[in-house]
Amino acid sequence: MVNGTSTISNHVKNCLNKFSKPNNNKNLDDFVSKAAQVNVLAEDKRSITVACAKFCSFDLRPCSIVKGVGSSTLCQSLINLGYQHGQAKLGAPSVNLLLPEPTNVSRTVSQIAQEYRENLKNMLKNDLQSVKLIGNRHPYMLRTSLFNQSKTGENTRKKNFPLLSSYDIDPNHFHVVYISDNGSNLVCGLQGEVYLRYICLCLNLALHNGVDMCPSMENFIKSSQNLCTHFKRYEIDRKVVVSFVKFLSLFKVASEQLSADTTLTLHLVVPWFTKLKASCEPTDDEPILLIQFKNAVSKMLDEKIYLTSLH
Template sequence: MSSKENIQKSIQNGEYTILDKPKSNATWWNNFNRIKDTNDEIINYVQCVRCKQILAYEPKITGSSTLKNHASSCKVTDVSSNNTIENMWTKKDHIPSGIKRLIGDACAKMCSYDMRPYEMVSGKGFELLCHTLIDVGRKISKPIDISSIIPDPTTISRRVQVLAEESRKTFISNLSQHMKNVKMIGVTGDYWKNSFTSDSYFTITLHYHLNGKIESIMLKTIHVTISKTGGSNIKLRGFFFILENTKKLIYDTLSMHGINVDLCHIVFVTDNGSNMVKALECDAHLRCVCHCINLAVQQSIPVCEQLVNTVGSCQSLVTHFKKCELQNKLTTSLKKDVDTRWNSIVEMLNSVDKVYNEILAVLAERKEEHLVDDLDIHLVRDLIILLEPFKNGSEILSAEKESTLHLVLPFVKKFKQVCEINPSDTVPIKQIKRSLLSNIDEKIWLSELHYIATFLCPETKSLSSLSKSERNSVIKSVRNLLKTLGIENHDSMEEPVIYISKKRIKCDAVHDVLKSFNGSLETSSDDDNEPIDEVNDYIKTKISYPKGQSLLQWWQNNSFRFKKLSQLACSLLAIPASSAASERVFSKTGRILEARRQQLSPESLDSLLFLRNF
């Protein structure tokens, strides 16, 4: 048996582990921690959390009286076991409960008097306001008339535009330096309408690589005016307006931010709208993969009448519960399918399935069981299993701050695997799987850039899911792109800065998809006669890629080894697979262009949105 001194030493050396307090109704146990030895076995000793003394604990021999007595007599101040040096030297402000209550009461009255939402106090802007008011109070240190320092709404409106212009000038100055090391940029764009006035807007967002991270900046939200003189020709006139002006709007916006569109290689990412596709047909244009996935799913359901009836019944059921205010009778609310929102079909089906028994009970009570006559809950559950991977994939591919372009090919393969027909599948599921397979090929547009991006991910660089000729074609495209971007003979590179990712978003799901795509093919060159260059070196080298690590950070960390490829990878992999960044602006404006804020000028709207970047 180890002595108490040896146990104390083993704890200090990290050989023995301190466990959480044992679960017990006895309050005195809160003063002790159990101890685990090097064999992961709990020993017959405990440690006092206050004085750190080691005490013997053998219930059948010593009992618990010694521990009880020590707990009641130990007067040493409790010290947190997870205390750090920073905590030891940083004094935390102690806010009296009375002060907190006063602030809480003031916030409650603000929401009541001014009819503001409760969420108003949770934003970082509100925190900034509070910090500023506290700092001002410290400087003044005497009672003042609060109305004398609160600005007029007109003043705030002017300040928003002034701050936005100041931020824009600073951003343009910084951007000119950033662009020196960027070979390729991504631009997402999206047209949207103010739901209250039907005014049209166009949002332009810039994406580029900076120090191992993706910069995603909303550059401009422009009010678009389309002449309405022509009756039946309005739609046609609108189409040609967008056709002729989309590229000009983008190029003018980039130019005003100091980007030379003639020197910089631009990749556009937009939805599948025919006007956008036509306007950018002569440019490097990728179609938003999430929009394509959504179209593939939406257009596959109508192939089977039973599917249409079941989904339609779910939609009617959700509408009925909302209209009759029956949601409060359910433990979780029902979600409605919205055509313009990705993945909303799956969310609706999931919401119905979770509380289906509760729904039946409510309908039985109201004698409305007929509302589920066409609803096959077993089919609903089969649909959820089938469509869930599409939903998860779409969510991952719509990320804004993580590389996504290299994931398109692996996810397309995953979607096709999900749609493979099994003998146990019901007839409706077989029908929708066939339709999905067809729509995946028809709706999801793949380009050389998708293949190159997949090659530039160490986990999938072998491209084992492709044929030998396809792999060679991709490698040839990589070399051609290096030449196009002027990287081929550019060997100078700044010393790499090593980054360690602190963020691992859904890394398990992404890793599984990449692993599935990569298969079991060994990493090697398909042509032994290929010249010895950086591309072949990358192909043949066995690379350790930590699970969950940021792809851009990996390339940044390995830029000393792959000087040319790292420039290509960092530029290309900063381009998003979807136009979600610009589409999210539409969601944000819903909070800005509320019913009572329809007098907001387009300039003020743009300024408010631009300020959110920083």
Template sequence: MSNKLSKSQIEDKKKEIVSKIKEGRLCTTKERPTSAKGEFWSNLLRIKDMNGIYEPFVQCVICQQILSYEVKNGTNSLNLHVQSCTKKTSLPKSTMPIDNYVKKDISIPPDDKRMITVACSKYCAFDMRSFNSVNGEGFKQLCQALIDLSYKYGLAKLSKPSVEVLLPDRTNISRTIKQIANEYRLKMNDILREDLKEVKLIGISTDYWKNSYTRTKSGENTIRIIKSVLRSYDLDPDDKHIIYLTDNASNFVSGLKNEVASEQLSSDQEPTLHLVLPWINKLKSCCEIKNNELPTIKYFKKMILEQIKEKVWLTRLHDIATFLHPVTKNLLSYSQKERNDVYKATRDMMKTINIIEPDEKQKQISATAITSTSRKTPKK
């Protein structure tokens, strides 16, 4: 090599070569040097990059080991290596290596065990496997087969390591996945910070499952969880204009088996967001209890109304969609204060996406509001 490297530097360089070959950044070829004449070259592969420039290394096809090679240093060491590998593979089957008669437990260094733990954690996280899957008999047999194969073709013929000493406990897997997730979250934070410099409006689509040990899936709890997640990514939910979308309303209305409501809210040919509030209000009005009704009907209506209040999560986006649609823009079920809040929210959104200038204040929305609420008959 052009600059004299230490033994450790050469070994590091060999590991780098192996890694680049696996990644496809380097490739091997049977093409010999122009001056090569020895037969041992038939057992060696040269290594080059995508530009055709050769690395000062070759790979033995018998043992797969990476060997240093430069023309000026000669090929005697390469010849001796190939001869040694050829003798090992040509041993009679009746000749048993000495390690077959000696059973010796080997000690796995902590760094190597940690590498296996990280690999198992990624296996569980990336492939959506349970933490306990690494303790499965089939998984252990797979790992043991890989170890046996590497031992069969490896050069270090020591005692075969057992898969039991390598695989971590599921608790260790769970803890490691959290550590890896935090590392990825930090990387994601950096990406989000750059992207959010140009972002004015953020939309978040949410859905999750409630298990029996957590609190109810109410709108208040949901928004608290979402804000907590946003803050974990260094996003201030009060600083950005964020729109939250949820499928709870449509799912619940479909569950009521009301054909008219479910058909309108499930339409895929036209917008339906503006219909959510009117239909929810209509469903609530249908649940109003009347004095002359049977106790069973009263109880049934009460239970349905409680389910509507608990399951349906309405957001400001529903108000804005209802106001902006020509059919529902009057907001007849709203008080004047509620209407004003909707007008303000609409103005804020329009400013955010640059539909109106911030200094135009309330001109556009106020004009629409007056048109929507005024129903006076003109004087003749």
């Protein structure tokens, strides 16, 4: 016989026994209407785009990898796992809704790279404002060192010579030719040493490489070097010699004026370059050998001397 008392007794037993939960009992979440998928905010999609951009950049992967089947399957598995153990039991978002287009990833890579560049420039700008550096360049080598002292001529000399010795280049035993700019500390520190200015080196390289490009000129120079002892053996045209001396003397004057220590030289680079280029223009009454050499030197002047807005 079922009465009110027995119904209450059964209810009490079910409540006291926490393991005996009827299968038809529903959770509170079952009575709440749920959307088919979670609503993904624009900020969340942007974070996914940035993550994909960094993934493609740091791991050197193509931007199209975000639309690959394997990548989508992996991301969807991670989303499903997070949904399974998450708190909000809404609809698991589709990976196609979250992953960006490859074009968007590529554009984001450029934006992130620009941010990294700006941060690097700001970092270097702040750090290098309080740091002094000195550079030493040898063939196939560039050495940059900290320079904590004031950049006087004596300190520069004391810094450079030990650096050369560390590479088994003893300035006291080797014939070292120093190449520098017009810095007063370098001019003072290299007193008594053989050194050239950068512009003079460029002129020298233009002439030297011009000779290499003109085998006949190289043979002519070798003949001229033996002129004193073998003058009668070689048929050297005096007109050719005078023409070459006149042409080369202009480069000698240019090197001397551009190496001046007591006067400004920066404003002379362009005028001298123009004058030297004009001297390379051949004339009808010049020897064929000189014309060939002028063409070679003119070409090397363009290759070895770089004019900038500073000049």
